[in-house]
Amino acid sequence: MSDSTPPIVAPASIPLVWVVDDSPTEVEAIRRALASACQVDVFSNGEAMLEALNHQSPPEVLVLDWQMPGMSGLEVCRYLRGNTSTQMLPVLIITGFARPEDVEEGLLAGANDYVLKPFRAAELLARVHALSRWEVLRKRALADERARRMLAEGSLSEVQMAEARARRSEQRYELAARATRDVIWEWNPSTGEMERSISLPAYLGYAEAGLEDTSDWWRAHLHPEDRERVVSSIREAVAGTVQDWQEEYRLRRADNTWVHVVDRCHIVRDAEGHATQVVGALQDVTERKRLEAEARQRTEFERQLLGIVSHDLRNPLNAIMLAATAILRSEELEERQRRNAIRALTAAERATRMIRDLLDFTQARQGGGIPLNRQSMNLHDLLQTVVDELQVTHSDRTIQVEQTGEGQGQWDPDRLAQVIANLVGNALQYSTSHTPVRVTTRGEVDAVVLEIHNTGDPIAPEVLPRIFEPMERGTTQQAGRAGRSIGLGLFIVRHIVLAHGGRVSVRSVADEGTTFTVLLPRQP
Template structure:
């Protein structure tokens, strides 16, 4: 009597999800969205994730932020797809890029799916679940194929082989039971028969006839514009050498409307390269398409609105600024007139910065990044220029400047003026009038360091990790001092510094004051 086959190890259906994002706020939101149903591990950058990947092996699903310092999400994705051990790892991209060409770029880089920011927790969890189910099914199919090959070599009895097939069938339907939004299917390419976990007609609202049958019903209900592309595409994938196929298309519902479908399958091949098994999952993404369309419309409206507002406001503000500056240059001004002119110039400067920050914030949030115009320059000289301008407006404040080493590099001078101006503006705004503000620039071997220090109230420890997020401020007193600031200055600083390949940090203690430190590589 043949010995009984070894018991299959229990399958852990709780997916392990790795999250790579440099924003503590977003990481916490993702963790809250997934922790009820997933094991979640987080990484602040792509490099740390890749190191863990080499040490521990891949997770079930990888969630990547598109925009990160160092390696971007797309660069990480391309690396994974070029490595045999991670070529099939399910990857979900988190992005603010709503344009179709951006989505296409992410998919071409190898992403399996994407979620637009700001995301809904339920949507994120559903996408991760779909990818984890797909990965578990793929692993099971590969394991069964290995068992089939062992049988072909005569290492198992027919009884054991039947038990292996039974375990495969049981696993498939276990997955189907969990896949509340998916239709799991298996296609016999020799007979053209398809076995589905859910009746496709019933899934689309037609009377449930118990149909499983062949692919004819599916073909007839494909959108006419999609039919030839989809049918020829999957047949070409099966006839060729591909291991995976994915397509998006439309199917007609019973009420005559069209449902958007994402269909994926894994193709198992024998030793001669012929398709021996084709298993896939079909998912309704109509709601996702609707949300994406709304996001694109909203993004376009925001761009148009802010563009119009900035254009219509900048011209009068420029005129006010020029007039106030000309008045201040007069030597016949009385002290009261000078104070009024300074007040006008300060208000105009604040309004101009608010408009500029709004434009930069919109562009960064929508995934466009901060555009740069690099040129050779000296950071020491730029700091003096900004300090001189601020000293005119804040004539009652003391600003100390200390400089050392070589300040030369290739940067965007206009953008760095924003960085210096925003950091010094914060330092002047959030510190007592009788205390100095200190600005230091220090040349190092491959970089130049900028530090802006003030002796104001410290930033609360719970706020400090989020200080570079939009709309973040410290205490009530600081919020009052902020006046009509919209809270985007430090967010813009961070994005400009990251665009230069640098980094920015903040340190704030009651006995030391607050120091913002920017490190800028001299060259791209």
């Protein structure tokens, strides 16, 4: 075959997948899920990935986390869809947002598919495989159209065209054979000829004897509520000017149950805009729909639980704290009564903090983020106030405070007090009583840096990458000391800092101790 023969797009043995996620824990889980079948490149934010697109060939599939510092996954997706060179790049969104309106927002932003957190490795791999197969088919259809144009221009012979078709057909069925349970299909609008990798009746459990696998059979087995919408939609797409079509609908199985499918296709057009070839893939998403329904039920349960926690539990705790505070104002208390009142007040305050952490955790996991009430404030002053309060309850410990530079910025003082109290409290809890805890705030040009350092047992190296995930603790000894904690503090710290547009990190080694570093931009 001469050099003028157009390239035939063959399925890559190992598809290249780009992952954009700022969580080391999630990145590691994605790597493990895809390692057996994909080459994975990782970017910690959308900006870095977009910069790489300027210098490298795009991947077969892009996996995006929905919620990231800087550009969110949806913002990245919208940018790609607005760029001619990337508007067809297959995108899979990973999200904790399970509400139908959230899913719709993701798909409208341009995502081809999505996976809910916490995801199963097999499900993630199946979704990535489906998108990579779809991309191969789309490129193959484009290559075939290019070959037709070269034939029309006289730069490609009939023999070369026939060879290209034969190779394309062979590769198509090779791809279909390697597919899981997706139905790969190809339709010629001019002749009405339809080819499928799997017989649709057999796919739905029907005995094939006497059945014709035709578009009429497909139409007859559409759910009555979906039939008019789906048939009209595909007709309008083929008759119009669009290149891609996608619908979700239901098909009747042989046992009279319904399978939920996502059907998507690429429409190849000639120079006049007429459809000459349609290549598509039909994917069973029944399990996904079931999981979505369970997620909606779980979300509703969590919403009801939040109402109970925020109202029915807080009210009696507030009453206990008010009563204990009133008792402590009395001048006629015996020492034993005073100790009991202090113990009740301390326990109620700890329970209130746990409730606040649970509410913040649930809101963050549901995708709502940590709400902020920004105002002009001085971080140096706030730090001193929080440390003074902690020093009262830890009178036997030394807390060293160092402050340099300008501390002014636009932040939420209550939320940052939460960050400081959590990090300093952890430093006191996880260090020996005779060692000091050092707390510094350092003003830089556009940001203020907060550092909390303590000596003691270092955080275990295998735990360090997950330390900001919920329910994680540094060492066995530290976990024992944290018996009264629910393990959400650092997770919430990270989300508060991210909500301010900042970042938080930790360094922990035996010789140096443990240092948490928080960088807070002065302006939103």
